Amino acid sequence: MSVFLSSPLMHNIFAGFAQGIIYSLVALSLVIIWQSTHVLNFAQGAMAMIATYIGMTEIDRGIGYWWCVIISVVVGMTLGGVTERVLIRPLYGKPEINPIVVMIGFLGFLEALAAAIWTSTTRNIAEPFSQIYFKSNGHLVFLSSFVIFQIVLAMGIMLSVAALFRFTKLGLQLRASALAPEVSRLLGVRVSRMLTIGWTLSAGVGAIAAVIIASGNFGLFPANMDGIFVASFIAAAVGGLESPLGAVAGGLIIGLTEQFIVAYWSPDVAPLGGIIILVIALMIRPQGLFTKNTIRRV
Amino acid sequence: MIRVEGLSVNFGAVKALRNVSFEAPTGQITAVLGANGAGKTTLLRTISGLVSPQSGTIHLDDVALVGMATENIARLGVGHVPEGRGVIEELTVEQNLRLGALSSKVNLNEGLEEQYARFPVLGERRRKYCATLSGGERQMLAMARALIAKPRVLLLDEPSLGLAPQVTSQLMKAIRKLCETQSLTVILVEQNAKSALRIAHQALVLHLGSVVAIGDASSVADDEDLRRYYLGVVVT
Amino acid sequence: MDWWRSLRTQETTHSRFIGMLSLTVLTLVITFFLPPVADSQLAGGAAIAIVVLGLSWLTGWSGQISLGNSGFMAVGAYAAGIWAHHHTSTPLVFTLILALVVGGISGLIIAIPSTRLRGPYLAGMTLAFSAAVTPLAQNFSSVTGGEGGLFFNSLVTPKWFLHLFSGPYAAINANAQWSADLAVVVAGVMFFFMANLFHSRTGRAMRLVRDNDVAAELMGVNLARARTSAFVVSAAFAGIGGALYSLLQASVRPETFPIGLSITLLTLMVLGGIGTLSGAVIGGIIYSFSTNLVAHVNSLTGVNPTSNVGANMQGMIFSVLLIVTMLFAPRGIVSLKTPLRRLFRARPLAPAAKEVH
Known part of the structure; x- marks a missing residue:
């Protein structure tokens, strides 16, 4: 058994799963925003990156790791809510190209701002758990405390989000506002507040993903979420952008695919792998693999 | 008035x-x-x-x-039952009713009981998604959803x-x-x-x-x- | 005054020809009076203006958006670069046409799966493409030169042109100006093509596709084919623009075409005015002199240009301009009531009004 766990195959599966679950988390955050406001937030990664910079560089001042995580998430959520109010709200009812362009502008602004304040050099955040692989009977098992922390935290967040949407009053109102805004207003639901809450929640989820990424080997630099965003968008699009479950599944598919391409071919080809999967998925089901209704809202 | x-x-x-x-x-x-x-x-x-x-x-x-x-x-x-009823198909009967009760001060469980007593068919289908309801059932649900808030x-x-x-x-x-x-x-x-x-x-x-x-x-x-x-x- | 009117309305191929010719000649004359540095900046701007025009056609006329045009630029640049690296004596026209064709083909490959998508899906898909191109260039280093890139020198200034210059810096002046003039002529040709495309049946059909796809379909327009062909044209323009851009630099490297370049292209298109020739011209001019602009802002605000803030000033200014323009003047500079408007107004060429408002 331990020989099997030490095989290169298992190494790739563990690594691909760990990376994929980050994509799942970001993809989930994209789906939350898409469902509530029908905007694909191109600045999602950059907003999370800024939040991570503000929160995690507090470690330098001797504030403990977990407090910094909390600061990052709170900053991320605030940024999400403010962004919806200031940049997105004026664009409701405008052509769908307009919010895309604005959020791309915001992406560029945040990355330039981060580089201006914190430089473009990669920063390493002290990891909360060891990245050294476990050993069992002298064989390496390709799991470390950090990878387990990464997977457990990501899954915990996803389950909490699922529970929030499924079992709480707020979740019911969020879903109703996304599905039928006018009817929801007639029932007294404060829909515009729900849109802001949707962005806030989503940005919080994104910030956690960015914190995990920055704490690992990848480190923190202004463009560190670019690749993650692209892979996560593909994950969400494979799932159909409407389905939280599809986003999570899509993230794992992309993560594993990339890992295997990296292992057996070259890391430079990995980004192409995601595109090919998206193209195949679109050919099988243009509305997304996990979308129930056949009419795609465009 | x-x-x-x-x-x-x-x-x-x-x-x-x-x-x-x-x-x-x-x-x-x-x-x-x-x-x-x-x-x-x-x-x-x-x-x-x-x-x-x-x-x-x-x-x-x-x-x-x-x-x-x-x-x-x-x-x-002011309870408004819109044209075409406006039941949210992707939610269940009970979720629709809960949504109706959310913004008022009424007790949710009492309200649900009351509406299920008034429209027994809704009680039978409380866990069903509204996409499966007939036109008459949807109308009842839409009415019940407005009434549950005691308008x-x-x-x-x-x-x-x-x-x-x-x-x-x-x-x-x-x-x-x-x-x-x-x-x-x-x-x-x-x-x-x-x-x-x-x-x-x-x-x-x-x-x-x-x-x-x-x-x-x-x-x-x-x-x-x-x-x-x-x-x-x-x-x- | 017939001449002036036909210039402004551009209803016939003839008037469009005259229009683009006069603009080109005017710019050529200007290059004679500019210092070599400004000439090189202008040359880069002309190359970028071609790319912006292609993007503007895609967004303003067919209603699609692409964040992949920096990727198509890279494809064109590598096609031209690899060819020029191995066949130094090939005429420039051939190299550029090669880049145009290869860019168009790469556009076709991306368009076939993408044109079934719209709006955000398409934008995301093209972003993924431009993110994948530069790592690919690094991967196939035996062909592309990898990280270090390829070098070539295709823009040889002819003898007769050198003789026009004298003084201690004659060669530098001549080279800079020859490059700029070449770029301006290529841009003029591409603008002439696009002006005709705007006014063609295809152009009109494309606007219908953008504004009302149901009506377009009823009138017998094949939507998928129309969107795909718009995409291919846009990618071909990006291909030749990218090729010209790297021929001017005499080298092509992966880092020349980061994702950020796609954001810059989008900014230039939006700032100038989506879907217009004049918008692309303005975009090119802004690009040419953006370094001067940023230097000016740095000196005004007292920011050290070599500091972090100074180095990222351009990124911040461009993105803020993009956001502000999109929120408050989505039709771009051409729509503003400034003297510029009178100068660049081309009445039948302002189609983007409906899509973006």
């Missing part, structure tokens, strides 16, 4: 409502009749704040509603649309009973003038956005000209 005074609504160059005034007294059903495009739905949507008027006022008792946000009007106790005013937009005649007449009786037992102010928009006039206390006839007649339901029903020119039905 709802009091509408001098209400005018324009959509660009189109005048949807022209200087509409009337009162809908508490504990009574006011039927709003007229052909397609007469402005009936616009009237209800303006009361709910979904459409803002060019001029005029709307009062719920002493509270001015014009300029207030739709969700706040709903929270004041003071009930705005009903074409509740009989797409229903079999028998179901329609049951529904109309239920509306009348509700109105009497709960002292609701009901504004009932209907194209089906015949069944609406049977239960209404007073009636208002709209034609191209203007009020052409207002009065007791029976006198409107008896007016030969109104029937012929505006309602297009033979009322017996």
